Amino acid sequence: MDITYIVDYIRNIFKNNSDGHDVAHTMRVYHEAMKIAAHYDECDKELVAYAALLHDVDDYKLTKNTNNENARNCLKNQNVDDERIEEICAIINAVSYSKNKGKKPNTIETKIVQDADRLDAIGAIGIARAFAYGGKNGRSFEQTIEHFHDKLLLLKDEMNTDEARIVANARHSFMESFLKEFEKEMGDNLKYIN
Template structure:
């Protein structure tokens, strides 16, 4: 694995996500990277560098944040750093398998894509997932109750859609925490 390229990707996303604080930010991408590396170490036989790069770059062309086409930011970064066209295509295919809304019900074709998709979904669960939901909701004018709908539309569905055994184990406590939070929220909120 080219550790210099990984460090360059970290510097790139640090600059690119400057000023973003809606849950799709630098720290989200770094957590996805950490989750992906942890899963990849347990799920043998994957291309660790592709997993690392795809996890770091998975949101650099997210339509909620950037007005790009054809993964222009991710592909541009990789090309600029000497990655060959075939490898760029592979890494971009991993990135394109991550989005929940675009890939609902689809299982990725490669182990690398399964790992990065799982890593991203884990960051939407547990305490971090709750915080991200309300950060995004607040930025986009959602009420607390509207943000709670997101739990039922997405967050509570994530556990059963994970691809790897490692991620499923990591998700158990996070999923329980989501369920417990909802119980407390409903107990404290007479409007629900």
């Protein structure tokens, strides 16, 4: 695996992206996934690495690609065989929260990458990403706060691995503190929104 090539590949895809789906997000997910994977001897760490690095390159919020075109292109350029490409794409396709609501991953590799991506959606970085995405897409502060209740506050209980649950609990508590402070600072102004 040529990680330098992959990072350059995703950097090119995410250039000029300021909504929290970028190389920095990808690398946080990759590093978190590899930390979790280290706890599982049975885990195929190469599958985890590829899927974590490429999990957003075909995201519907960022591209109109179908069938993981960007991921497949990158993997072919890395001489990954077709069977492995299908395994990696299956993991990538199981990461999205909105597309996989109510579904539980069926492999340890998928559980790990899904957990790593969801961990980056909560805590201090999750808060920053939520507002970056909201601002880029014309959401008000209040609409972004709704997103916390619709998704982000639910993620703690969606974690698949014990390692991710520990991190999620701390990040969840931080988000709850933030929301209490936000509500306090907004005060009576909240009733004028909508």
